[in-house]
Amino acid sequence: MSIFEVKIPRRRDCQLMDMADPLRVLRHQFVLPPDTIYLDGNSLGVLPKATTARVADVVTREWGEDLITSWNKNGWFDAPRRIGDKIAQLIGAAAGEVVATDTTSINLYKVLSTAMTIAAQNSTTRRVIVSERGNFPTDLYIAQALCAERGFQLHLIDQTELTTALNSDVAVLMLTHVNYRTGFMHDMESVTAAAHHAGALTVWDLAHSAGAVPVDLHAALADFAVGCGYKYLNGGPGAPAFVWVHPQHAERFWQPLAGWWGHAAPFAFSPQYQPAAGISRFLCGTQSMLGMAALECGVDTLLAAQVHGGMAALRKKSLALSDLFIQLVEHRCGGYGLEVVTPQEHSLRGSQASFAHSKGAYAIMQALIARKVIGDFRAGAAGGTVADGEDILRFGFTPLYLGFDEVWQAVEHLRQVLESGEWKAEKFMQKLAVT
Amino acid sequence: MSIFEVKIPRRRDCQLMDMADPLRVLRHQFVLPPDTIYLDGNSLGVLPKATTARVADVVTREWGEDLITSWNKNGWFDAPRRIGDKIAQLIGAAAGEVVATDTTSINLYKVLSTAMTIAAQNSTTRRVIVSERGNFPTDLYIAQALCAERGFQLHLIDQTELTTALNSDVAVLMLTHVNYRTGFMHDMESVTAAAHHAGALTVWDLAHSAGAVPVDLHAALADFAVGCGYKYLNGGPGAPAFVWVHPQHAERFWQPLAGWWGHAAPFAFSPQYQPAAGISRFLCGTQSMLGMAALECGVDTLLAAQVHGGMAALRKKSLALSDLFIQLVEHRCGGYGLEVVTPQEHSLRGSQASFAHSKGAYAIMQALIARKVIGDFRAGAAGGTVADGEDILRFGFTPLYLGFDEVWQAVEHLRQVLESGEWKAEKFMQKLAVT
Numbered sequence: 001m002s003i004f005e006v007k008i009p010r011r012r013d014c015q016l017m018d019m020a021d022p023l024r025v026l027r028h029q030f031v032l033p034p035d036t037i038y039l040d041g042n043s044l045g046v047l048p049k050a051t052t053a054r055v056a057d058v059v060t061r062e063w064g065e066d067l068i069t070s071w072n073k074n075g076w077f078d079a080p081r082r083i084g085d086k087i088a089q090l091i092g093a094a095a096g097e098v099v100a101t102d103t104t105s106i107n108l109y110k111v112l113s114t115a116m117t118i119a120a121q122n123s124t125t126r127r128v129i130v131s132e133r134g135n136f137p138t139d140l141y142i143a144q145a146l147c148a149e150r151g152f153q154l155h156l157i158d159q160t161e162l163t164t165a166l167n168s169d170v171a172v173l174m175l176t177h178v179n180y181r182t183g184f185m186h187d188m189e190s191v192t193a194a195a196h197h198a199g200a201l202t203v204w205d206l207a208h209s210a211g212a213v214p215v216d217l218h219a220a221l222a223d224f225a226v227g228c229g230y231k232y233l234n235g236g237p238g239a240p241a242f243v244w245v246h247p248q249h250a251e252r253f254w255q256p257l258a259g260w261w262g263h264a265a266p267f268a269f270s271p272q273y274q275p276a277a278g279i280s281r282f283l284c285g286t287q288s289m290l291g292m293a294a295l296e297c298g299v300d301t302l303l304a305a306q307v308h309g310g311m312a313a314l315r316k317k318s319l320a321l322s323d324l325f326i327q328l329v330e331h332r333c334g335g336y337g338l339e340v341v342t343p344q345e346h347s348l349r350g351s352q353a354s355f356a357h358s359k360g361a362y363a364i365m366q367a368l369i370a371r372k373v374i375g376d377f378r379a380g381a382a383g384g385t386v387a388d389g390e391d392i393l394r395f396g397f398t399p400l401y402l403g404f405d406e407v408w409q410a411v412e413h414l415r416q417v418l419e420s421g422e423w424k425a426e427k428f429m430q431k432l433a434v435t
Numbered sequence: 436m437s438i439f440e441v442k443i444p445r446r447r448d449c450q451l452m453d454m455a456d457p458l459r460v461l462r463h464q465f466v467l468p469p470d471t472i473y474l475d476g477n478s479l480g481v482l483p484k485a486t487t488a489r490v491a492d493v494v495t496r497e498w499g500e501d502l503i504t505s506w507n508k509n510g511w512f513d514a515p516r517r518i519g520d521k522i523a524q525l526i527g528a529a530a531g532e533v534v535a536t537d538t539t540s541i542n543l544y545k546v547l548s549t550a551m552t553i554a555a556q557n558s559t560t561r562r563v564i565v566s567e568r569g570n571f572p573t574d575l576y577i578a579q580a581l582c583a584e585r586g587f588q589l590h591l592i593d594q595t596e597l598t599t600a601l602n603s604d605v606a607v608l609m610l611t612h613v614n615y616r617t618g619f620m621h622d623m624e625s626v627t628a629a630a631h632h633a634g635a636l637t638v639w640d641l642a643h644s645a646g647a648v649p650v651d652l653h654a655a656l657a658d659f660a661v662g663c664g665y666k667y668l669n670g671g672p673g674a675p676a677f678v679w680v681h682p683q684h685a686e687r688f689w690q691p692l693a694g695w696w697g698h699a700a701p702f703a704f705s706p707q708y709q710p711a712a713g714i715s716r717f718l719c720g721t722q723s724m725l726g727m728a729a730l731e732c733g734v735d736t737l738l739a740a741q742v743h744g745g746m747a748a749l750r751k752k753s754l755a756l757s758d759l760f761i762q763l764v765e766h767r768c769g770g771y772g773l774e775v776v777t778p779q780e781h782s783l784r785g786s787q788a789s790f791a792h793s794k795g796a797y798a799i800m801q802a803l804i805a806r807k808v809i810g811d812f813r814a815g816a817a818g819g820t821v822a823d824g825e826d827i828l829r830f831g832f833t834p835l836y837l838g839f840d841e842v843w844q845a846v847e848h849l850r851q852v853l854e855s856g857e858w859k860a861e862k863f864m865q866k867l868a869v870t
Binding site: 031033038040043044046047051052055056058059060062063064065067068070076102103104105106109133134135137138140141142144145146148149156230236237238239240241254255256257258259260261262263266267268269270271272273284285286287288289290291292294374376378379 | 466468473475478479481482486487490491493494495497498499500502503505511537538539540541544568569570572573575576577579580581583584591665671672673674675676689690691692693694695696697698701702703704705706707708719720721722723724725726727729809811813814
């Protein structure tokens with residue numbers, strides 16, 4: 001597909017697209033930062049309007065007035081399951097199969113260790129975990145620690161080496177569905193089938209998928225999945241994460257973080273651990289009820305899309321937004337060294353668009369942020385592929401609240417930043433400790 | 436000490452004690468539930484007044500307006516260390532030695548597994564974890580899972596067997612400082628010394644100690660400690676917990692939950708885990724900022740006591756409150772089968788008073804709750820000591836906000852409940868799922 005074969009949208013065209021957008025109404029669920037184009041919902045989703053009052057209610061009434069009676073009266077104890085059931089609707093899981101709890105890293109530890117336990121029982125030789133070099137680092141760190149503890153090997157590959165890496169030594173294939181840097185999306189169904197054909201279990205990280213792209217864990221025959229609450233689910237900073245385990249695996253073993261919330265009868269205070277049935281055993285300790293309340297409001301903003309076509313409609317809009325962005329950047333920002341690293345092919349793309357820039361990615365993003373166009377910078381990972389090795393600018397497209405005119409404006413700002421060279425100012429070149 | 440040797444306080448005496456109480460002013464920091472006597476701050480601390488506005492500010496301004504810039508601008512990323520430094524002041528730890536993070540269960544997993552790793556490196560034969568049968572169950576569950584994984588044995592003892600249990604097989608002594616049921620408090624310094632003399636490391640759970648009794652981890656030469664944010668620290672339902680590691684151990688090994696927040700350079704996105712210096716490596720994933728904000732407000736209510744004598748003054752009042760409660764119950768509620776299980780000896784008592792009742796503990800507590808006197812029921816643990824094996828009524832005394840007149844009134848309600856026999860009504864006998 002060449003850009004010369006298609007008409008390049010003007011700003012007026014984008015405004016008309018917004019007017020014709022059937023999902024536009026969903027935007028009113030959110031407090032959008034004024035005069036800002038927020039293309040970072042894949043780092044931290046924006047604040048839903050309902051959240052402010054809901055969190056205040058948890059603080060003042062549920063905690064302040066009802067105190068410990070809230071464990072029953074206000075559904076605190078069941079919150080991880082209740083919210084898990086809602087998330088399940090977004091990822092092709094059934095009710096009772098997901099809990100919202102802890103962090104993505106910790107949930108990954110629970111499921112990866114369980115997958116390793118199953119693999120160790122099934123085979124005396126399979127002792128390799130395969131993952132991508134460009135996977136989100138915390139996933140690799142968790143795997144490194146577990147491999148060191150259990151005498152497994154972590155084999156890091158490039159995305160293109162996937163099929164050849166799945167040999168008879170592999171116990172678990174651990175992948176992030178949509179890559180946090182490049183936006184590349186795996187075909188979950190075919191990759192899972194390849195892993196199973198090779199005798200390996202699959203662990204999927206849905207951090208950049210849940211609420212962003214359609215996911216069907218059961219259709220893919222996936223084994224384990226974890227995901228993040230504060231990106232596309234709009235659950236707020238450090239929101240509880242979630243974990244799913246296929247029912248065929250859920251009750252086979254204890255998960256190692258065998259805390260009292262995962263006990264079959266937590267309030268019996270038995271000295272002997274007895275895991276709860278199903279996914280509840282993947283709970284561990286007492287959960288933040290403020291975090292849970294905000295997460296539930298965030299998930300509800302996605303469930304509100306169900307009457308408008310749900311994840312399929314959101315996906316259609318998301319692709320239209322990222323198509324538009326890539327097309328406009330290619331047409332209007334050529335000659336400045338930006339190289340798109342996100343696949344143009346829809347089936348391989350998540351809900352973002354990333355561009356490598358050999359020297360200026362950080363400063364260009366800082367200059368955009370100064371203009372209130374908020375995206376992300378991600379440093380190139382040493383030892384990665386060509387794309388992984390370069391610094392990138394990352395733009396996330398959240399179809400719940402982003403419009404086509406905003407995409408047009410964002411690209412116009414990017415064009416001005418590049419054309420003026422304003423990003424070369426010293427103030428934009430100095431890196432902050434946390435970006 | 437016999438109750439007949441001392442004058443039994445009348446209600447007027449208690450009111451005068453409140454008027455003379457130099458800590459009385461601290462009560463005004465809290466939203467106290469109206470017409471309620473709350474003796475359950477050891478289950479869930481009450482709401483500090485400052486928390487409501489602070490949490491709202493995190494939601495609307497920090498999240499809603501500042502969005503991802505809050506990681507730097509509003510101190511999100513350093514919150515676990517900043518709040519950890521405050522908690523350190525309450526438990527005899529130094530700045531930079533504590534982080535607020537995750538849950539008590541998960542933090543226990545981190546430190547117990549690290550202690551086991553150290554023990555395994557020091558000795559080929561020490562493979563026993565000693566703990567109490569009456570320890571809080573989640574601690575035992577975590578230990579059971581780790582023992583099963585690593586070929587260790589969990590040896591559960593009665594409190595009286597402690598010294599004889601510390602033999603040359605013991606790798607780690609894992610205890611809760613103040614028992615959640617009985618209120619028995621270990622002498623942390625002498626028990627730690629005995630463990631070290633026997634060649635074992637110590638892991639202390641401070642869930643019922645931090646903010647309740649003076650703790651001096653360095654003076655006790657303790658090795659590892661964890662604790663809870665939502666009890667005496669008033670951090671709100673499911674508040675982040677905390678973890679302390681003696682500096683001599685902190686950097687010796689990876690802890691198993693090696694997530695990106697524990698990395699030396701988390702935003703370098705290196706595929707290789709490299710643990711941060713000091714206690715920061717005991718962080719794992721992204722933390723709930725709503726939970727962190729509420730926890731900080733809660734900890735601040737304790738730091739506000741520092742100008743009034745700090746934990747020593749709070750301890751003095753706490754003992755006066757529990758002394759009064761026990762004395763009044765013995766004098767005014769005799770003959771109804773209540774048996775005090777909390778030690779009368781101050782050095783052995785935490786900040787609570789528990790009473791066994793062979794048949795009516797649950798119903799008596801329900802009848803008290805109906806009168807808005809809020810305490811806790813705890814079921815007898817099978818296989819425990821005589822005291823552990825009986826159902827108990829548990830009353831917590833939080834000197835920050837509880838007064839002597841409230842203690843008098845609580846005992847008067849208890850007397851009326853017992854004398855009238857109203858607790859035998861069917862509505863009080865039926866157990867709820869979660870209590």
